Amino acid sequence: MIKHIIFDFFGTISDTGTSSVDATAQILKNVGSDFDPSVFYNEWKTIKRSRMDEEPFYTEKELYGLLLEELFEKYGIEADGKREVKPYIDMLFGDRKIFPDAKKCLEDLKAMGFDVVIGSTTDNDVLKHHMDMYGITADACYTSEDFKVYKPHPKFYQGIIDATGWDPSECLFVGDSLGDDVFGPKAAGMKAVWLNRKKKAYGDAFKSDSIKREYEPDWIIYSLDELPDLCKDTF
Numbered sequence: 001m002i003k004h005i006i007f008d009f010f011g012t013i014s015d016t017g018t019s020s021v022d023a024t025a026q027i028l029k030n031v032g033s034d035f036d037p038s039v040f041y042n043e044w045k046t047i048k049r050s051r052m053d054e055e056p057f058y059t060e061k062e063l064y065g066l067l068l069e070e071l072f073e074k075y076g077i078e079a080d081g082k083r084e085v086k087p088y089i090d091m092l093f094g095d096r097k098i099f100p101d102a103k104k105c106l107e108d109l110k111a112m113g114f115d116v117v118i119g120s121t122t123d124n125d126v127l128k129h130h131m132d133m134y135g136i137t138a139d140a141c142y143t144s145e146d147f148k149v150y151k152p153h154p155k156f157y158q159g160i161i162d163a164t165g166w167d168p169s170e171c172l173f174v175g176d177s178l179g180d181d182v183f184g185p186k187a188a189g190m191k192a193v194w195l196n197r198k199k200k201a202y203g204d205a206f207k208s209d210s211i212k213r214e215y216e217p218d219w220i221i222y223s224l225d226e227l228p229d230l231c232k233d234t235f
Contacts (some may be wrong), residue, residue, distance in 0.1 A: 002191060002235040004166050005109055007138075008151075008175030009120035012195055012224075013102040014130055020045075023091040027068070030087070031043055032080040044071055052150040059123045059145055064088045090124045098134045099197075105224035106136065109231065115139045119173070121151045121180065140164070150175075152184030161188065174227065178217070186215035193219045193227065 007130070011015050016124050024044070025037035047067055058066065068088070071082025118141040120127050127143055132134075144150045147159035161168055168189035175181025175195060182192040194217035196202075203222075220235075221227060 001233065002114070003170045003171045004115040004117065004164070004172070005231070006117050006119045006160060006171060006173045006185075006190075007106070008173075008177065008181045009118050009127060009130070010019060010096075010122065011176040011197075012047050012174065012181070013106075013118075013136065014098060014134075015097045015099050017096065019091045019094060019096060020088075023087040026087040027084055029078055031072075031084055033075075033077050035075065035077075043052060044068070047071070058149040059122075059128065060092065061089055061123060082149070092123070093129050093219065095133070096130065096138070099224065101224040103134065103136060104140070105227050110139075112228065112231065115164075115166075115232065117141065117160070117164075119151075120144070120158075151180035152187075154184070154188060157185055157188035157190065172231075174224075182217045183215045186218075190230040191218045193217060193221055193230070195224065196222055 007013060021037050021041050024041040028035050028037055028040060034202045044067055047070065048063065051063065051067065065082035065085040067089075068085050069075075070083050072079050072084075079093045081222075106116050116138050118127065118131075118138045120141070121144045124143050127141055131138070131141070141162065142160050143182075144156065147153075147156050149155045151157075157168075157173075160166075161171075169191075171185070171190040172193060173181055173185035174193045176197060178193050178194060182194050192215075199222055214215075219230060221230065
């Protein structure tokens with residue numbers, strides 16, 4: 001029986017839109033580079049994913065500057081990545097929009113008696129900023145900064161289990177990323193809902209995310225509006 005529902009935040013509750021590419025464009029403009037922002041950001045994102053499991057652990061704010069410095073050096077851009085990272089940091093604290101289906105979903109699930117928590121790859125102050133901005137409340141919030149690892153590292157999900165004392169079989173993880181919010185939680189013994197807002201074909205989704213298809217989502221939904229009824233009918 002599911003008793004506890006853990007939500008990813010960015011891409012699930014908060015719409016990040018084009019903010020990352022926009023911030024990249026501003027950075028490149030600031031340093032006088034005509035590099036294509038989308039191409040630059042996609043490479044930056046790929047490197048970020050590969051570096052997230054390395055030690056020592058860096059917060060997102062720290063990691064952003066280090067990776068920018070690395071790419072500047074690779075492409076011969078004569079600028080200080082740690083100094084020019086400001087548009088990325090501003091983006092983290094920017095006015096991203098909440099998905100219109102998110103707040104009611106969380107409130108409905110709380111009213112149904114579920115524990116509702118957040119499990120997000122981000123820094124503590126970034127998550128708090130956005131939750132305060134949107135007026136979102138949860139029974140608990142956990143971030144990569146708390147556990148010193150990023151999703152889908154097993155220690156992230158085990159960290160939530162250890163912190164709460166919950167049985168993983170009674171936990172449901174909900175999010176838009178197959179690797180972070182489905183495969184990772186499933187490996188930890190949780191159930192998982194893939195929120196497929198963009199209505200991607202399942203095979204294309206995991207291939208484009210460069211992740212190994214080790215598990216299947218227990219359920220697929222296309223809007224958080226669907227989740228309370230799913231929980232009511234299933235649990």
